[in-house]
Amino acid sequence: MRGGAIPLVAWGTILLVLYIVHAIWNGRTVPTIATGFAVLAIYGFGACVWILGRDTLRRGPPAARSEAEAWPSASLGAVMAGLSFACILFGVVWSNFLVYFGGAMLLLSLGRLGVEVRSEYASKRHAQEEMSGR
């Protein structure tokens, strides 16, 4: 159990210790279900970190990476997605029209994001070919 999951395990353990200390000291417990859920959620988050990315657990500094990476320089799709989510919730207060408009805009933004991601992959492939050809 190393690296990025350690803070989460420490965090959950502190909660657990506090719970036990309080139970001994006070003779009664704080809500067991709520505390148990909190501890399990934090431990579970730590487990997710462990399962999803071994890099985050590896002891020591990160190693150098040599492969090319693609990064967007701008994203209209992301801006539209943020605004359309806001439009939908704003519409919940004001009018259904804004909910539908926001929903349509969200679909468009997802399409736009798809185009952007495809372009990013193409760019990455191109760069990798250039690097391997050199």
Added chain:
Amino acid sequence: MSATTAPPPAPAPAPQTQAPRIGGWIGAATSTDHKRIGLNMAACSFVFFLAGGAFALLMRTQLAQPNMQFVSDDTYNQLFTMHGSTMIYLFVTPMAIALAMYLVPLQIGASAVAAPRFALAGFWTWLSGGLVMQSGWLVGDGAGRAGWFSYTPLSNGTNTPGVGQDLWTIGVILAATGMTVMAGCITATIARRRAPGMSLLRMPVFTWTELVSMLMVVGSFPVLILAMALLYLDRHGGHIYSGFNGSIDYQDLFWFFGHPVVYVMFFPYLGAAAEAIATSSRKRWFGYVPFVGSIMMFAALSMAVWSHHMFTTGGVTNQYFAFTSTLLVVPAGIEYFDAVATMIGGSLVLRASMLFGIAFFVQFLIGGLSGIFIASPVLDYHAEDSYIIVAHFHYTLFAGSVFGFFAGVYHWFPKVTGAHLREGLGKLHLALLMIGTNVTFFPMFFLGEYGMSRRISRYSTHPGWGTTNLIETIGAGVIALAILAFLANVAVSLRRRIPAGEDPWEGHTLEWATSSPPPAYNFVRPLPPIHSYAPLLDLRHEAEDRAREAAGGGVGA
């Protein structure tokens, strides 16, 4: 939009191809560069800060004298609600995220933030939330008016009817969602995109404070989003928070977010003050590992103290929450010890950033010490809902964030803009802010002891109340002058630029190893070797050792 390729930071970066960048407003609005997103968020949240400050000045004017009729009772309710909400949801917390968005990738040697599209979408969601919340001023029944916490049953549809409170609720949901997404991006950046050599225990102090803050955001903000979504349903006939238990449930949910956010509004500014102090002391930050442990302990405890806000409700286990709240003294003590020990034996340079850093620790001390007393249920019953609480949380939230924020601004402004801020104006700004803060907030302790309650818009003549309130109003005016001095400083410094160069302060961390302002993808030259949390200081020490050796003195002579 177009995509570009960039290699990860490495000792010798490979050539990169870049798509043409879009300029102008559209380019700034759609840019996925973490620096641009960070700057956009910082600029917007500072505008919200000015708005929140204006609300405070209106409130202080209303309270300057007994029986004032400057604003109506209902407008006063809206003002204190929107003042608190603006400062917490739209200034202090997002500014902490903006600082992280700009600085953390630079400090850990990353070329970009992880999931930049999510970060950009998060920014626009947050900004939309802010605008939706403020749009309440434009509707007939006014903006939200049930406090920044909007306790039920006060905030339900019967007691606070109208669209303004709905807009407030939706605004909070949007702002919190945006900030959670951005915090996730920053956490992922730290977890996955550190430069070769940058282990967790070689990350700069500021990055650690941001990491812990972002973990708290990710852990606690979803609870706020849930509480607000249920509140919206409750207001529209859902009867979710009905009865005594319903109100306690709401408070449990709210304060499970509400207490960690206090540290989200403190840690990043603590980190900024720490960087400013260490750099201006020409020493590395003292006690790095205990410091990291202390902020992690702080974060863990922050999730276990929320009900100290509810001692007097009779619905929580007071002993437990008093115990965990008092435990907070331990990590706080470590942080103060580290700050003082960093300065002892250092070659102190008392520039504005350093002075703001010291002021941050001095001012927060008042908030922290008063917090120890009200962590005791016995004393809290006495102080609850009085101006003692207002004084305490302004010393923690205002003094414990704004002074650290300005320490960070004076420290990193040359990096962000390539120009120095004026030192003289900076020291005037500090003096006015110190005077204003203490003249405004310290008398509130006395006012609370005289028996004045929070959230009242008018008061009749009581011994000491009128004079004390007048002094506080004058103090608020001095704070406004301090902010004007800062704005003048920024305007003058950007108009008549004094070039700062790459590393004007002899900084310790990687952001000082690139140009000012940093280029796209942050680092053009190879990064220096990273052997500690102060790699540039290590380089300087190695160069000094070599120079001594060359002069025949030998290492350590």
